[in-house]
Amino acid sequence: MTNLNPAAEALEHARYLVEEIGPRGSATPQEQAAHAYFSQQLEKLALQVTSQDFSSPKSAWLPVGLCVLLSLFSLLISLPGGALLYVALALACAALYWALREVNLDDTLLNRLLSSGKSQNAWAIIPPAGEKHNTVILLAHLDSHRTPLIMQSQFFSKIFAIFSLLGYVSLAAVPLYLAARLIVGFANNLPLLLALAVVMAILSALILQADFTPYSPGANDNAASVGMALACARQFASQPLAHTELWILGSGCEEVGCYGIRRFLDRNRSAVRQARFIDLELIGRGEPSIVVREGLLFKQGCPPDLRLIAERAAERIGRKAQPQESPVYGESYILNKQGFASITLNAIPQGKPDAYWHTPRDTMDKLDPATLEMIFAWIKEIFVEIDRRA
C-alpha cells in the first residue's frame, strides 16, 4: 500500500475489514481479527504496538432490557402486597438506578456481571520530530453494531423514541407508585399498573429484539475510520509532526457501551491526561461535521477550543464543519465526561444522519473516495494547528 494516497489506502484497509473479515460484532472472533489486522498494519510501519485485553458485555441492549424487565417484574410481585412490596420497591429502585447508570455509560454491578465477552484495544505511539509539547490521540473503534429493527427506518426510530421516553417515565414511576402504596397503603391501581406494564413490555421487546439481529458490515461505521487511522499512521510515521506525539488507537467494544475506551483510560489515565483526542466516526460519505453534543439521556458537549481548532481547520480546506447534536453516544462522550478533551469528526451526507447506519446496507459501495480525501486533509490541518501550540 506504500504507493497509495491516504484516501485510497484508507479504502483498502476498510475493504479488508468489511469484505475479508466481515461484520465485526463486539467481543466476537471477527472483532478480534480486526484487532489483529490493525496491530499488524501498525507493526509493518515499524511501530511498537501495545495490546490490551479486557472483558466487556457483548450487547448494548441486554443491560437496559434487563432493567426494564426487572422493573416490570417488581410490579408483578407487588400485586399481593404485604412484605413483598418492600422487595418490589428495592428491585424497582435497583432497575431505575442501573438503567440511569447504563445510559450514562457508568460501570455497574449489572454490567460487570454481564461482562462475559473478551475484547481488545491496540495502539502505537509516533514520537514527534523535535521536542514534545502536545499529545494527540487519533482513535477509531474496530467493532460494528447489530442491525436492530428500530434502526432500520425512520418510522421505527420514531416509535422507539416515543417508547424510550415513556420507558424512562415508567422506570421512575414504578418505584414512586410502590413507595406511595407502602406509605399511604392504598390498594392496587389496576389501570395504572396495566399501562405501566404494557409500556415496559413493548419497550423491552423492542430493546431485546436487537440481540437477535445480524451484525452490520460497518463500512462507514466504522471501517472507513479505522482505515483512515491506519493511513494517518503511515503518513505521520514517515513525516512526524514537529512537537506533537501522535497515538493511533483502535478500540474494541465501542458499540456496546464504549468499553474499549473505558478500559484504555483505566490503564493510561495519567499518561494521556493532557492529550487531545480526535475520534473518527462515520467519515466515509458526505460533508465534514463535528459532534458538538451527544448522549442518550445525559448529554456531553465537546471542548470549545477543540471545536474551534476543527472549525478553523475545515475552513482552511475550503469547507464548513456542520455542528451536529447526536442522540446517541460515541467514545467522546466517555472522554469528555471523565474530563479529557475529545472531539468526534463525522461526515454527513446531504446534512442528514447516515441512512445506512447500523443496517445491513452499510457496505463498501457507500464509501466515497473524495470524502475520505477531504477528511484526511481536514485531520492534517487539525494536527498542524495543534502542533503549532506550545
Ligand SMILES: [Zn+2]
Ligand atoms: Zn461507530
